[in-house]
Amino acid sequence: MARLIATEAHSSKLVVEKSTVPAQTGQQLKRVLSVYRRDPSAEFRVASNPEFLREGTAVEDFLHPDRIVLGVEDKDSERQLREIYRPILEAPRGKTKFHCPVHLSGCPPAKSPELVVTTINSAELIKHASNSFLALKISYANMIADLCEKVGADIKEVVHAMGLDPRIGPQFLNAGLGFGGFCLPKDVQAFVRLAERSGVNFGMLREAEAVNKRRVDLFIEKLRQALWVIKDKRVGILGLAFKANTDDIRFAPSLGVIERLLGEGAHLRAYDQEAMDKTSALFPQVELCREPDHVARDADAVLILTEWPEFRRLDWKRVNAAMSRPLIVDGRNLLDPATMKELGFEYHSFGRPLEKPQPQPIPSVMLGASSSAVEQPRLAT
Ligand SMILES: NC(=O)C1=CN([C@@H]2O[C@H](COP(=O)(O)OP(=O)(O)OC[C@H]3O[C@@H](n4cnc5c(N)ncnc54)[C@H](O)[C@@H]3O)[C@@H](O)[C@H]2O)C=CC1
Ligand SMILES: O=C(O)[C@H]1O[C@H](OP(=O)(O)OP(=O)(O)OC[C@H]2O[C@@H](n3ccc(=O)[nH]c3=O)[C@H](O)[C@@H]2O)[C@H](O)[C@@H](O)[C@@H]1O
Numbered sequence: 136m137a138r139l140i141a142t143e144a145h146s147s148k149l150v151v152e153k154s155t156v157p158a159q160t161g162q163q164l165k166r167v168l169s170v171y172r173r174d175p176s177a178e179f180r181v182a183s184n185p186e187f188l189r190e191g192t193a194v195e196d197f198l199h200p201d202r203i204v205l206g207v208e209d210k211d212s213e214r215q216l217r218e219i220y221r222p223i224l225e226a227p228r229g230k231t232k233f234h235c236p237v238h239l240s241g242c243p244p245a246k247s248p249e250l251v252v253t254t255i256n257s258a259e260l261i262k263h264a265s266n267s268f269l270a271l272k273i274s275y276a277n278m279i280a281d282l283c284e285k286v287g288a289d290i291k292e293v294v295h296a297m298g299l300d301p302r303i304g305p306q307f308l309n310a311g312l313g314f315g316g317f318c319l320p321k322d323v324q325a326f327v328r329l330a331e332r333s334g335v336n337f338g339m340l341r342e343a344e345a346v347n348k349r350r351v352d353l354f355i356e357k358l359r360q361a362l363w364v365i366k367d368k369r370v371g372i373l374g375l376a377f378k379a380n381t382d383d384i385r386f387a388p389s390l391g392v393i394e395r396l397l398g399e400g401a402h403l404r405a406y407d408q409e410a411m412d413k414t415s416a417l418f419p420q421v422e423l424c425r426e427p428d429h430v431a432r433d434a435d436a437v438l439i440l441t442e443w444p445e446f447r448r449l450d451w452k453r454v455n456a457a458m459s460r461p462l463i464v465d466g467r468n469l470l471d472p473a474t475m476k477e478l479g480f481e482y483h484s485f486g487r488p489l490e491k492p493q494p495q496p497i498p499s500v501m502l503g504a505s506s507s508a509v510e511q512p513r514l515a516t
Contacts, residue, residue: 137164140179141171147178149212152255153186155262155322157329161206161255182212183255185262190316191380195237198223200248206258213252224250263329266322267340272307273314274343277350280310280486290486291468310485312388312440312466313350315377320347320386350466351391354438357483358464362436366400369459371430372421374441374467375407375414382409384417388466389440393418404430408443431457442467451478 140150150168152161161181168179183206188196203220207213217224222233224247231242253261280290290310298305314320323344330337355365362368377387384390387410396403403421405414411423424430427446431437431454439446446469455461455478463475465484472489475482482489 137167138171141168142173144172144177144179145174146176147180149180149182149215151216152181152183152206152259155185155266155318155325156183156259157263157325158256158259160259180209180212181255182207182216183258184216185258187262187265190383191378198231198233198235198237199242199245202249202251204251204253204258204261206253206255208255217250220250223248263322263326266319267326267343269307270314270319270323270347271340271343273309273319274346276308276310277313277346277485281353283486287488288486289488293486309442309468311350311442311468312354312392312485313347315385315387315389316383317385320344351388351395353485354388354392354464354466355395358436358438361462361464361481361483365396367402368435369402369404369433370396371432371434371437371458372403372405373407373427373430373437373439373446374443375405376410376441376443379441379443380409382413384410384413387441389414390417392438392440392466393421397421404432404434406430407441408445410441428454428457431455433457433459435460436462436464439463439465439467439469442469446470451475451480455479 137150140148150164152164161183165179165181168181172179183204185204185206186197187200187202200223203224205213205216207216222231226232226242226247231238235242251258251261276290276294279293282288283290283293294308294310295305297303298308323340327337327340327344330340358370359365372389372393375384375387375389377383377385377389393403393405393414397418397420403418404424405411405421406424406427406429407414414421415423427449434457437454437458451470461480463470463480463482465482468484468487470482470484472482472484472487476489
């Protein structure tokens with residue numbers, strides 16, 4: 136792409152990196168632009184302006200960012216980029232200076248985004264470091280979920296209370312099948328590689344990646360423990376996209392789950408509001424359903440692989456009645472274990488006890504005196 140710009144440009148250009156790239160890519164870009172330049176009147180400047188958009192909310196994230204990062208080498212580039220972002224930077228609270236297609240009746244009041252002007256290397260690093268940190272946070276929550284299962288704690292309660300500390304924050308602590316998509320997995324890999332090349336041992340990130348890879352194995356083991364034998368079982372799948380509000384299945388945990396289950400001889404039905412076409416191209420053996428509850432027909436298990444809110448609102452009584460065995464394995468901790476139990480399901484998720492443990496009466500010996508309000512321990516006869 137840089138060669139193409141270099142050979143085709145007949146006037147001076149500011150070339151802005153928007154993609155997530157390893158630090159020092161800007162330097163390579165500058166070299167390529169100068170080596171392949173054909174028109175000597177064309178001068179090239181390079182800047183880095185990484186995107187922090189999320190799939191599914193990209194337009195909103197672009198128009199209402201938390202921060203705008205400009206990696207520049209000269210004042211002209213900074214001026215040009217500031218001018219481009221002026222409507223967003225100057226938008227006063229609640230009164231945007233541009234037509235916002237997301238909030239048609241007016242944008243909610245929000246803090247003005249912070250503009251960070253820095254070097255190209257720092258801007259490139261900011262983006263990779265941010266995505267890698269998000270991945271670390273998810274893997275950390277997933278390890279806590281595993282620990283919760285062992286010690287009988289509830290991951291939802293643990294991360295809720297952790298997140299109340301503003302130094303930690305509540306986001307990206309949802310445990311389950313782990314992170315997928317086109318960005319977090321590839322960015323973590325690229326960041327580890329960049330660190331290695333630079334002589335920095337970022338083992339912590341490699342571990343976050345390894346933790347993430349194990350999520351699908353753990354999920355399959357949960358299913359196997361419940362079903363014993365997976366071969367010839369009919370399994371319904373709810374959710375294929377790597378997260379809700381997108382049709383993207385790139386590096387989605389669902390792909391690993393489907394591959395494993397097909398490999399073990401299960402019969403699969405699946406539903407996703409957006410991602411079925413893409414999945415059928417990869418796995419024509421999976422029967423796709425038009426309605427979510429159709430995956431449950433005669434199923435031995437139903438699996439939740441994407442956090443689509445629609446799945447929370449399903450008529451789970453009807454789902455139960457349709458299933459051959461009412462077993463749910465929820466890879467996104469979307470449903471409430473106690474409610475599912477009440478509805479007659481065998482329900483498994485990550486890091487949550489099936490029933491909330493009732494507070495145990497404290498034996499009087501531990502209180503130091505007998506009290507009529509405290510139940511006495513029964514002695515075996
Ligand atoms: N998808 C997202 O929400 C966000 C993506 N990004 C970053 O933006 C970049 C693009 O992401 P997406 O648009 O999702 O990817 P994409 O896969 O949808 O688009 C990439 C495009 O680049 C083209 N391409 C790939 N290699 C090429 C090459 N050597 N020469 C010319 N064209 C080439 C592909 O044909 C494709 O059209 C990535 O670096 C990603 O990390 C950053 C923030 C958000
Ligand atoms: O560089 C990018 O392209 C973008 O990558 C991510 O955005 P995105 O890939 O759209 O998806 P996320 O919302 O970050 O979710 C990633 C994965 O993590 C999972 N996740 C997320 C949050 C959580 O608590 N737990 C969890 O498992 C999601 O299910 C999903 O599979 C970042 O959030 C964006 O800031 C960044 O701009």
